[in-house]
Amino acid sequence: MSRRRLLGTASAAGAAGLALGGAGGAWAHSAAQEEPPTALTTLGSTTVPFHGTHQAGILTPAQAHGHLLAFDLVPEAGRKQAAALLRRWSEAARRMMAGERPSAGERDTGIALDAGPSSLTVTFGFGRTFFTRTGLKDRLPAQLAPLPDFSADALDKKRSDGDLWVQIGSDDALVAFHALRALQREAAGTARVRWQMSGFNRSPGATDRPRTVRNLMGQVDGTNNPKPEDEDFAGKVFVPSSGEPSWMAGGSYVVQRRIRMLLDDWDKRSLDEQEKVIGRRKSDGAPLSGGHEHTEPDLEKRGTDGAPVIPGDAHIRVTAPETNGGAAMLRRPFSFHDGFRDDGAPDAGLLFLAWQADPLRGFVPVQRKLDRGDALSRFLRHEASGLFAVPGGPRKGEYVGQRLLEG
Amino acid sequence: MSRRRLLGTASAAGAAGLALGGAGGAWAHSAAQEEPPTALTTLGSTTVPFHGTHQAGILTPAQAHGHLLAFDLVPEAGRKQAAALLRRWSEAARRMMAGERPSAGERDTGIALDAGPSSLTVTFGFGRTFFTRTGLKDRLPAQLAPLPDFSADALDKKRSDGDLWVQIGSDDALVAFHALRALQREAAGTARVRWQMSGFNRSPGATDRPRTVRNLMGQVDGTNNPKPEDEDFAGKVFVPSSGEPSWMAGGSYVVQRRIRMLLDDWDKRSLDEQEKVIGRRKSDGAPLSGGHEHTEPDLEKRGTDGAPVIPGDAHIRVTAPETNGGAAMLRRPFSFHDGFRDDGAPDAGLLFLAWQADPLRGFVPVQRKLDRGDALSRFLRHEASGLFAVPGGPRKGEYVGQRLLEG
Numbered sequence: 060m061s062r063r064r065l066l067g068t069a070s071a072a073g074a075a076g077l078a079l080g081g082a083g084g085a086w087a088h089s090a091a092q093e094e095p096p097t098a099l100t101t102l103g104s105t106t107v108p109f110h111g112t113h114q115a116g117i118l119t120p121a122q123a124h125g126h127l128l129a130f131d132l133v134p135e136a137g138r139k140q141a142a143a144l145l146r147r148w149s150e151a152a153r154r155m156m157a158g159e160r161p162s163a164g165e166r167d168t169g170i171a172l173d174a175g176p177s178s179l180t181v182t183f184g185f186g187r188t189f190f191t192r193t194g195l196k197d198r199l200p201a202q203l204a205p206l207p208d209f210s211a212d213a214l215d216k217k218r219s220d221g222d223l224w225v226q227i228g229s230d231d232a233l234v235a236f237h238a239l240r241a242l243q244r245e246a247a248g249t250a251r252v253r254w255q256m257s258g259f260n261r262s263p264g265a266t267d268r269p270r271t272v273r274n275l276m277g278q279v280d281g282t283n284n285p286k287p288e289d290e291d292f293a294g295k296v297f298v299p300s301s302g303e304p305s306w307m308a309g310g311s312y313v314v315q316r317r318i319r320m321l322l323d324d325w326d327k328r329s330l331d332e333q334e335k336v337i338g339r340r341k342s343d344g345a346p347l348s349g350g351h352e353h354t355e356p357d358l359e360k361r362g363t364d365g366a367p368v369i370p371g372d373a374h375i376r377v378t379a380p381e382t383n384g385g386a387a388m389l390r391r392p393f394s395f396h397d398g399f400r401d402d403g404a405p406d407a408g409l410l411f412l413a414w415q416a417d418p419l420r421g422f423v424p425v426q427r428k429l430d431r432g433d434a435l436s437r438f439l440r441h442e443a444s445g446l447f448a449v450p451g452g453p454r455k456g457e458y459v460g461q462r463l464l465e466g
Numbered sequence: 467m468s469r470r471r472l473l474g475t476a477s478a479a480g481a482a483g484l485a486l487g488g489a490g491g492a493w494a495h496s497a498a499q500e501e502p503p504t505a506l507t508t509l510g511s512t513t514v515p516f517h518g519t520h521q522a523g524i525l526t527p528a529q530a531h532g533h534l535l536a537f538d539l540v541p542e543a544g545r546k547q548a549a550a551l552l553r554r555w556s557e558a559a560r561r562m563m564a565g566e567r568p569s570a571g572e573r574d575t576g577i578a579l580d581a582g583p584s585s586l587t588v589t590f591g592f593g594r595t596f597f598t599r600t601g602l603k604d605r606l607p608a609q610l611a612p613l614p615d616f617s618a619d620a621l622d623k624k625r626s627d628g629d630l631w632v633q634i635g636s637d638d639a640l641v642a643f644h645a646l647r648a649l650q651r652e653a654a655g656t657a658r659v660r661w662q663m664s665g666f667n668r669s670p671g672a673t674d675r676p677r678t679v680r681n682l683m684g685q686v687d688g689t690n691n692p693k694p695e696d697e698d699f700a701g702k703v704f705v706p707s708s709g710e711p712s713w714m715a716g717g718s719y720v721v722q723r724r725i726r727m728l729l730d731d732w733d734k735r736s737l738d739e740q741e742k743v744i745g746r747r748k749s750d751g752a753p754l755s756g757g758h759e760h761t762e763p764d765l766e767k768r769g770t771d772g773a774p775v776i777p778g779d780a781h782i783r784v785t786a787p788e789t790n791g792g793a794a795m796l797r798r799p800f801s802f803h804d805g806f807r808d809d810g811a812p813d814a815g816l817l818f819l820a821w822q823a824d825p826l827r828g829f830v831p832v833q834r835k836l837d838r839g840d841a842l843s844r845f846l847r848h849e850a851s852g853l854f855a856v857p858g859g860p861r862k863g864e865y866v867g868q869r870l871l872e873g
Contacts, residue, residue: 102671123530123639123669168733169684169748173673231672232530233680236803236814240733255805262530262669264509265638266580273640277576326575326647341576396643397804398662407643 102230102263103175109153111452112309113297114459116182117391117414118287121272122228123262124235125393127315127410128242129186129221129445130250138193140249141223142464145183147245148225149458152181155238166244171237177230181238183459184224184313184447192222198463200304200448202312202417209430211441218317218443221253226313226412230263254443256317258393258410271344271352275394275407276325276438278337279344282352283375285387295387295421296414298451306462309451311414314388314422317395317443320408325438336434338373346375358382374435377428388413388421408439418446509637509670510582516560518859519716520704521866523589524798524821525694528679529635530669531642532800534722534817535649536593536628536852537657545600547656548630549871552590554652555632556865559588562645573651578644584637588645590866591631591720591854599629605870607711607855609719609824616837618848625724625850628660633720633819637670661850663724665800665817678751678759682801682814683732683845685744686751689759690782692794702794702828703821705858713869716858718821721795721829724802724850727815732845743841745780753782765789781842784835795820795828815846825853 107115132141158176161167190199225242229235243252260272274280285292293299298307325333330341338356339346346356347368356375360368369376380387391414396407415421429436453459514522539548565583568574597606632649636642650659667679681687692699700706705714732740737748745763746753753763754775765783767775776783787794798821803814822828836843860866 102669103673124666166733167684168682168729170680170682172680172684172749173675173678174668175672175674177669177672231669232666232803233668233682233801234672236682236801240729240812244733252806252810257803257805259531259639261581261640262509262584262638264671265582265584265641266510267582268580271580273577273579275575275577275640275643277574277579322575322647326573326651342579394640394643396639396664398664399659403659405647 103177104158105178105230106158106176107156107178107180109149109156109453110455110457113311114182114449114452115156116180116226116228117296117311117389117449119178119180119228121260121391121393122178122180122235123230123260124228124232125258125260125410126225126227126235126239126255127258127393127412128225128227128239128255129253130223130225130246131253132189132192132222132250133248136192136249138195138464141189141193142461144223144246144249145460145464146458148181148183148242149453151241151245152183152238152459155179155234155241156181168237168240170240171234174231174234177234179229179234179238180227181242182226182228182449184226184449185460185463186221186224186445186447188220189222193464195463198304198306200307200312202419203446203448204419206314206418206444206446207423207427209426209441211430211436211439212444213440213442214444215442218254218256220445223250224313224315224445224447224449256395256410256443258395260393274392274409275320275322275396276333277341278333279339279341279352280392281390282339282344283378283380284390295416296389298416302416306460306466307448307450308462311416311449312418312421313447313449314411314413314415314418315443315445315447316409316411316441318409318411319406319440319442321438321440322405322407335370335373336438338369338375347373370434372432372434374429374433377433378425383424383428386420386424388415388425390414414449510584511565512585512637513565513583514563514585514587516556516563516588516860517862520718521589521856521859522563523587523633523635524703524718524796524856526585526587526635528667528798528800529585529587529642530637530667531635531639532665532667532817533632533634533642533646533662534665534800534819535632535634535646535662536660537630537632537653538660539596539599539629539657540655543599543656545602545871548596548600549868551630551653551656552867552871553865555588555590555649556860558648558652559590559645559866562586562641562648563588575644575647577647578641581638581641584641586636586641586645587634588649589633589635589856591633591856592867592870593628593631593852593854595627596629600871602870605711605713607714607719609826610853610855611826613721613825613851613853614830614834616833616848618837618843618846619851620847620849621851622849625661625663627852630657631720631722631852631854631856663802663817663850665802667800681799681816682727682729682803683740684748685740686746686748686759687799688797689746689751690785690787691797702823703796705823709823713867713873714855714857715869718823718856719825719828720852720854720856721818721820721822721825722850722852722854723816723818723848725816725818726813726847726849728845728847729812729814742777742780743845745776745782754780777841779839779841781836781840784840785832790831790835793827793831795822795832797821821856 187203300308344352348357348360393410400406594610707715751759755764755767800817
């Protein structure tokens with residue numbers, strides 16, 4: 060099967076929003092190699108454009124591997140050094156995402172050699188503290204106001220917040236690790252890693268239901284996400300071109316939460332109990348009121364006993380946009396699994412990532428409602444939190460954040 | 467593209483030793499689902515047989531995701547409970563590897579629903595302490611004698627050894643996590659997790675050089691591994707059918723080491739320095755004496771300065787079978803990356819797994835030589851260690867270890 064054939068197939072299969080790596084020369088074989096090249100598959104050869112209205116890694120289908128990091132500027136670094144770092148980071152991200160090989164004599168760990176970019180994306184954001192640290196307090200967006208405290212929070216400050224935020228995603232673990240090391244090297248002397256979390260999603264090709272995502276509770280997740288074909292999708296997720304502050308045009312605000320799942324407790328519940336907590340069937344994600352995964356839940360429907368089929372505290376009732384004044388956010392999470400805790404429970408759950416034009420009309424009202432009466436919350440612990448301003452995508456020749464740092 | 471076409475392609479591409487999932491009924495769509503099924507890809511549908519001369523997960527191409535766990539029997543459990551556990555574990559492994567859906571009413575986390583087995587393998591082994599704990603001391607293989615101390619060891623006892631050893635591999639992270647949770651549930655009341663480590667390899671399809679493996683130093687790794695087509699391959703890796711103890715016929719001994727790489731130190735070295743430490747070119751893995759990755763290194767070759775082209779302490783010289791009395795082992799590692807350490811260095815490296823018929827003719831002599839004068843060792847820390855007897859594969863109706871526990 061020729062490479063052209065495979066690429067053509069992927070395109071026909073509807074890899075929407077992806078530009079497929081065409082040239083191939085960037086990581087083609089050197090003449091000295093012995094093995095004959097086999098057909099490149101779409102997994103390796105898929106590239107996501109670095110330039111565009113929005114940064115990559117928001118609308119990109121969630122990759123199999125993700126790293127999330129926050130960096131803090133070192134005390135000696137100010138606005139000038141931060142701008143230089145964003146310029147270096149942007150150039151490194153652009154090249155790695157395009158699958159360009161390191162040039163001769165360039166320092167490179169070599170970890171990604173032989174591999175295609177495998178849908179690599181790198182996304183950059185700014186935390187509230189960045190603006191104070193760089194003398195840009197007058198440009199701090201109102202949307203970066205600290206999130207309110209929620210009663211179920213048990214947040215670890217050391218794993219929360221930060222000056223700069225980086226999201227790396229790739230369908231290959233070594234490509235993702237290579238990107239992490241390359242970005243960390245570029246930061247040396249300017250910013251230090253504050254925290255890092257890693258997660259995963261289903262591998263491309265592992266399922267024949269590629270739109271269905273399951274979390275580590277075994278539950279279908281993300282069914283009710285706003286979809287790009289929805290009429291008001293862009294307005295919910297992205298800052299409009301006329302929006303304020305102007306340097307955020309095309310950008311989005313991301314809320315990240317490390318949500319540990321109490322899986323030992325959860326797995327002890329019967330299937331019936333679990334389904335009532337969520338409001339959906341576990342097998343296929345259909346609402347308990349009937350139909351299939353994408354059937355609108357009937358929140359009014361009552362059983363023969365007169366009780367609502369979808370209980371009053373069911374997760375899908377509490378989070379339904381119609382019960383939240385239309386609040387909506389685009390969730391694009393990774394699962395995480397960091398082994399076992401000292402108490403023997405799995406240290407596993409969801410790296411929740413929610414994208415929205417304004418957290419006060421997205422995450423905050425929904426989480427407030429969840430905090431008051433969500434059956435699912437009893438099985439969750441919010442352990443870390445961050446809110447970051449993710450500016451729009453760079454134009455050619457521009458670096459991410461240039462309109463903030465030089466505007 | 468039809469499923470048949472994809473399966474045929476994978477077969478032609480030489481997925482040696484793999485039985486491709488044929489029936490498909492086990493995880494076919496239920497009628498209630500809305501989305502039309504897309505073509506299953508080989509990644510999801512590939513199954514590895516549970517039964518056979520050897521256990522799966524030794525000759526199986528290394529999967530993208532791996533979990534390694536040790537369990538200790540609880541004080542109340544003896545031989546009978548251990549046998550019952552191995553029977554439950556074997557049945558669970560068989561079913562999950564075949565991609566069988568949980569039956570109605572069966573407790574299952576549901577995490578693997580929708581996904582194919584994705585080359586799932588589960589491999590079971592016994593540590594030295596298992597034999598004392600179960601009154602089977604007379605069946606303890608001489609090959610399980612404790613490994614000698616090496617000067618570079620800084621072993622954490624809590625992450626070393628253990629009564630029972632489990633290796634899980636899959637090309638899908640959720641399938642691997644599902645297997646881990648299922649096996650842990652079966653162990654409840656009989657054995658507790660002693661330690662767990664997780665790792666990864668390149669994703670299938672990420673590279674067009676599928677036989678080339680890179681580690682987190684960016685170095686091509688495993689070039690010199692014994693290959694199934696080698697004349698004495700089986701004798702090096704597996705206990706022969708006439709071997710002792712007889713319950714280990716078809717089995718193998720696995721040495722596991724958590725080897726942290728001092729990546730910050732390593733990445734500061736020039737390419738030239740790094741290549742001299744290894745003895746191979748970083749770009750393509752060719753020995754410094756010339757040729758391509760699979761060219762035999764010329765250990766005698768000298769440069770114009772009269773010095774050996776492959777330095778005296780180069781890793782490939784110290785580990786060359788011809789300098790070790792022919793000692794050989796099959797390495798099938800996973801890389802690991804557990805974030806950053808408190809000192810800011812990456813907690814990353816190699817979950818080294820070496821398979822051999824006898825550790826005293828495999829790992830031990832090679833590690834002794836490395837311990838004395840290997841340039842690479844300066845960049846490595848051995849932090850945990852284990853040695854386990856992995857019995858042969860089960861026949862139909864048999865469970866893993868039955869010949870030990872009931873023989």
